[in-house]
Amino acid sequence: MNNCFGCNTCKSADKPLEEFIANLPMETSHHRVESQSTKCNFGLQGVCCRLCSNGPCRITPDAPRGICGANADTIVTRNFLRAVAAGSGCYIHVVENTALNLKNTALVKGKIKGERALERLCSIFGITSGDLYEKAEKVADAVLSDLYKPEYVKMELVEKLSYKPRFDKWKELGILPGGAKSEVFKGVVKCSTNLNSDPVDMLIDCLRLGISTGLYGLVLTNLLNDVLLGEPELRTAPVGLRVIDPDYINIMITGHQHSMFVDLQERLIQPDAVAKAKAAGAKGFKLVGCTCVGQDLQLRGSHYKEVFNGHAGNNYTSEAILATGAIDAVLSEFNCTLPGIEPICEELKIKQICLDSVAKKANAEIMEFDFAKREQQSNEIIDKIVGAYILRRGKINVDFSNADKEWKPLIDMLVGAYNSIHQDVNLNLMPEHGNDHTLTGVSEVSLKEFLGGKWKPLIDLIVAGDIKGIAGVVGCSNLTAGGHDVLSVELTKELIAKDILVLTAGCSSGGIENCGLMTPEAAKLAGPKLRAVCEKLGIPPVLNFGPCLAIGRLEIVATEIAEELGVDLPQLPLVLSAAQWLEEQALADGAYGLALGLPLHLGLPPFITGSKVAVKVLTEDMKQLTGGQVIINPDAKESADILEKIIMEKRSALNI
Amino acid sequence: MKRIMIDYMKCDGCKNCTAACMQAHREEQGTIYDLDLTDPKNESRNHILSDGRGGYRPIFCRHCDLPECVMSCMSGALSKDSVTGVVSYDVNKCGSCFMCVMNCPYGVLKPDTLTRTKVIKCDFCMEKGGEPSCVKNCPKKAIWVEEVQA
Ligand code: SF4
Ligand code: SF4
Ligand code: SF4
Ligand code: SF4
Numbered sequence A: 001m002n003n004c005f006g007c008n009t010c011k012s013a014d015k016p017l018e019e020f021i022a023n024l025p026m027e028t029s030h031h032r033v034e035s036q037s038t039k040c041n042f043g044l045q046g047v048c049c050r051l052c053s054n055g056p057c058r059i060t061p062d063a064p065r066g067i068c069g070a071n072a073d074t075i076v077t078r079n080f081l082r083a084v085a086a087g088s089g090c091y092i093h094v095v096e097n098t099a100l101n102l103k104n105t106a107l108v109k110g111k112i113k114g115e116r117a118l119e120r121l122c123s124i125f126g127i128t129s130g131d132l133y134e135k136a137e138k139v140a141d142a143v144l145s146d147l148y149k150p151e152y153v154k155m156e157l158v159e160k161l162s163y164k165p166r167f168d169k170w171k172e173l174g175i176l177p178g179g180a181k182s183e184v185f186k187g188v189v190k191c192s193t194n195l196n197s198d199p200v201d202m203l204i205d206c207l208r209l210g211i212s213t214g215l216y217g218l219v220l221t222n223l224l225n226d227v228l229l230g231e232p233e234l235r236t237a238p239v240g241l242r243v244i245d246p247d248y249i250n251i252m253i254t255g256h257q258h259s260m261f262v263d264l265q266e267r268l269i270q271p272d273a274v275a276k277a278k279a280a281g282a283k284g285f286k287l288v289g290c291t292c293v294g295q296d297l298q299l300r301g302s303h304y305k306e307v308f309n310g311h312a313g314n315n316y317t318s319e320a321i322l323a324t325g326a327i328d329a330v331l332s333e334f335n336c337t338l339p340g341i342e343p344i345c346e347e348l349k350i351k352q353i354c355l356d357s358v359a360k361k362a363n364a365e366i367m368e369f370d371f372a373k374r375e376q377q378s379n380e381i382i383d384k385i386v387g388a389y390i391l392r393r394g395k396i397n398v399d400f401s402n403a404d405k406e407w408k409p410l411i412d413m414l415v416g417a418y419n420s421i422h423q424d425v426n427l428n429l430m431p432e433h434g435n436d437h438t439l440t441g442v443s444e445v446s447l448k449e450f451l452g453g454k455w456k457p458l459i460d461l462i463v464a465g466d467i468k469g470i471a472g473v474v475g476c477s478n479l480t481a482g483g484h485d486v487l488s489v490e491l492t493k494e495l496i497a498k499d500i501l502v503l504t505a506g507c508s509s510g511g512i513e514n515c516g517l518m519t520p521e522a523a524k525l526a527g528p529k530l531r532a533v534c535e536k537l538g539i540p541p542v543l544n545f546g547p548c549l550a551i552g553r554l555e556i557v558a559t560e561i562a563e564e565l566g567v568d569l570p571q572l573p574l575v576l577s578a579a580q581w582l583e584e585q586a587l588a589d590g591a592y593g594l595a596l597g598l599p600l601h602l603g604l605p606p607f608i609t610g611s612k613v614a615v616k617v618l619t620e621d622m623k624q625l626t627g628g629q630v631i632i633n634p635d636a637k638e639s640a641d642i643l644e645k646i647i648m649e650k651r652s653a654l655n656i
Numbered sequence B: 001m002k003r004i005m006i007d008y009m010k011c012d013g014c015k016n017c018t019a020a021c022m023q024a025h026r027e028e029q030g031t032i033y034d035l036d037l038t039d040p041k042n043e044s045r046n047h048i049l050s051d052g053r054g055g056y057r058p059i060f061c062r063h064c065d066l067p068e069c070v071m072s073c074m075s076g077a078l079s080k081d082s083v084t085g086v087v088s089y090d091v092n093k094c095g096s097c098f099m100c101v102m103n104c105p106y107g108v109l110k111p112d113t114l115t116r117t118k119v120i121k122c123d124f125c126m127e128k129g130g131e132p133s134c135v136k137n138c139p140k141k142a143i144w145v146e147e148v149q150a
Helices: A015-022 A041-045 A073-105 A115-123 A131-148 A157-161 A164-173 A180-190 A199-229 A258-269 A271-279 A291-301 A315-323 A341-349 A371-393 A408-421 A442-448 A455-465 A488-498 A507-514 A520-527 A526-537 A547-565 A586-595 A614-626 A634-655 B016-024 B068-074 B098-104
Strands: A235-239 A249-254 A285-290 A307-314 A327-332 A353-354 A434-441 A469-473 A500-505 A543-544 A574-578 A598-604 A630-631 B004-005 B047-050 B055-061 B078-080 B087-089 B143-147
Touching: A015 A315, A041 B016, A073 A131, A073 A180, A073 A199, A073 A258, A073 A371, A073 A586, A073 A614, A115 A157, A115 A199, A131 A157, A131 A180, A131 A199, A157 A164, A157 A199, A157 A285, A164 A199, A180 A199, A180 A455, A180 A488, A199 A258, A199 A547, A199 A586, A199 A614, A235 A469, A235 A507, A235 A634, A249 A291, A249 A315, A249 A371, A258 A291, A258 A371, A258 A434, A271 A371, A285 A291, A285 A315, A285 B055, A291 A307, A291 A507, A291 A547, A307 A315, A307 A507, A315 A327, A315 A442, A315 A507, A327 A371, A327 B068, A353 A371, A434 A543, A442 A547, A455 A547, A469 A488, A469 A634, A488 A500, A488 A507, A488 A634, A500 A634, A500 B055, A520 A526, A547 A586, A574 A586, A574 A634, A586 A598, A586 A630, A598 A634, A614 A630, A630 A634, B016 B047, B068 B078, B068 B098
Parallel strands: A235 A307, A249 A285, A249 A327, A285 A307, A327 A353, A469 A500, A469 A574, A500 A543, A574 A598, A598 A630
Antiparallel strands: A235 A434, B004 B143, B047 B055, B078 B087
16 A cells, blocks of 8 residues: 655654554644744744734844843743643643542542552651541542642642752742642743743742642652552563554553543453443454553553553554554543544544543543543443444444344344445554563562662662663653654663663653663663663663653652662762653653753753743753753754763762 | 745745844854844844735845846945846945945845944855745745746
8 A cells, every 4th residue: 555645754763653654545743744844933942922912022133022021031931931830730630630539439449459559658648547548538638638729838748759858959949839730820820921021030930830740740640540550560561553453442542641541441341341342343342552641551551451452652653553443442531632633533433532621632522531420431431432343343243043033034134234335444554563572560669679679789780880870761752853753762772872771751652662672672772781781680771661650750769769879869870851842741840850950851942042041040050059950952962972971970979 | 047036925924034044144053943033143134024904025135137236336245146146245345335225126135233334135045055044944935936037
């Protein structure tokens, strides 16, 4: 087949996928990169202001101020704070729903899969009394009550969740956050027209939003999910388009709110549900992972092997996954659900159901997740998906052998007639794509257990120089910065070749794993020292922590290592890269990284370069404030060199 | 010879051509991200004016067949290349009289903002290989290059 739809698809680090997409008979985001290649240069620099009806105002030598008088610094930082506040709001929405789902589960004495995770949270929060359910409820309430505090009341869990030297630093800088939702509100208010015009003040607010986003949106969402869904366990699992099994009714899930799938996951394997699938001609149901919620399922996949078939790919792989024709429904509940999937779903008759109205897709049916009605909703979803399957590729497969003799010929004829006119959707599978033994299930707990219950072995390797340092390659995937996952994958290769261990989280993980860097064989791509370590332990040089939420886990690892060494986070030979950051959420994550005092590499600037003040504060002054620093560089090799240099500086400061 | 053609109906005033021209003529190398948009040293050679009725008037040098600027320049700083058709400017010969500025029928030329000693003149991006940066960066395809009879 070569009815190429535009032939101008962008590059991908994943060459087989690139070819697959280039040959698709339908348009994807990869086809649209070219036609969007003329960017507004004022937008790129962040100096286009659309806050009031005098605008849009742009900065040029003739016009160094907007009509209101705002200069480039004010315009840029107002735009930036807006973006960080919106990104924070997204993550806070996720943790709020997760906490509510935990609370509701506790109230109905539902299944608590991660009792140990619950105990861990109780000990962090100082909750000592009550049975399992009472404790779970108290944990959820503690989180919710913090989220709902006003902006002028500091959140209580911040101190309990953070590393002491960091907490003290934040206190000193005056950036301890008030109620997380109110902080978003304040950020949005502050950057409205003719309010704040102080670039530094607004950048400081970004740090405060970073802390609330990181501790609640990231760290706590993971830990609450651990309680509800079970903790990650190390194992190998398949990744890539190969995980799609055409014999089953396949449900692709996209978003970030794993806790909304608890009931459905269980229902899909009940005999009566499986019988419905069988009657339609399939063997049963399979969930196909996509985007971060897919990574989260993958991470915990050992708890539901039967229904989950593996992680197929990241946000910008989702169209290709659908284009295989073997996905029968998409369940979406949050971001990274590209609007571009809609025409594909329409063309291939794929049912779209949306479980959270914040992410309502134009042609999706909305079925807002309602905990009280979850069982009924699961049943409805199953019926709708079976219906979609029958329309797409179903055969009537009911056993009529006991039918009345007189009616049997007629029934046979009707079934035969239906089956002969029914036209299946074309399948265009890619059964070889990806690999079947990517290491997954890595978390701060499972990794530590793997190391024998303590971080010392890892620290020893770092001290000995066998592992030069650690780089977190996190965040999104985008189609710029060299193409789909190009910079993330190239940078990762450069880093491991320099004996730097890479930890990943987010859609970048999806690309890196499909390119094979998380299989044990990838050890041969590592530098000699890291390679020896990996081969001895049988692990890949890139460890996948799963969804972007798991950036929180990665930072727990960093904190625990720092604690064991008795140093503060900025002293560690640890760097972060959100090489192909995409969304506002990534900027809020990035602000957390900066608050933690970590160097943060970005492949593309976050629309700030039009402001000299913003650039200086983020790339230089931040080192004095929190210890963090932004590094912007779109070149993999150069970026790896810069990150290596930082790691070496930190090593020598630690005398190792 | 080549000329930049304009369909003002298509222009939406985004000024991408302006930023592209600034980028093409900056002194220090760099990316569009670090182009100093406030520095008059990076002046653009094209101007996007509003027509006052919601539309735009993109003003680009016509590299005229009979260039008034060349004809009015007494010091020979402006000349029309008979092969390429490009009207080019030699700052070293310029006497800063600004006769060219007064005589350009399209109002394209202007004295430089910082020193008012030289003329800001479109060079058809000859140093960038003669492919106008403004044209390459116009998302609306409101400007394009056409071969015209010299
Ligand atoms: S707020 Fe100021 S800079 Fe922004 S559009 Fe209005 S006048 Fe222009
Ligand atoms: S300003 Fe320079 S280029 Fe223009 S007419 Fe005078 S001398 Fe010639
Ligand atoms: S052709 Fe080059 S010099 Fe002339 S206006 Fe366009 S970008 Fe500027
Ligand atoms: S780039 Fe094109 S659309 Fe934008 S102002 Fe220039 S001519 Fe007009």
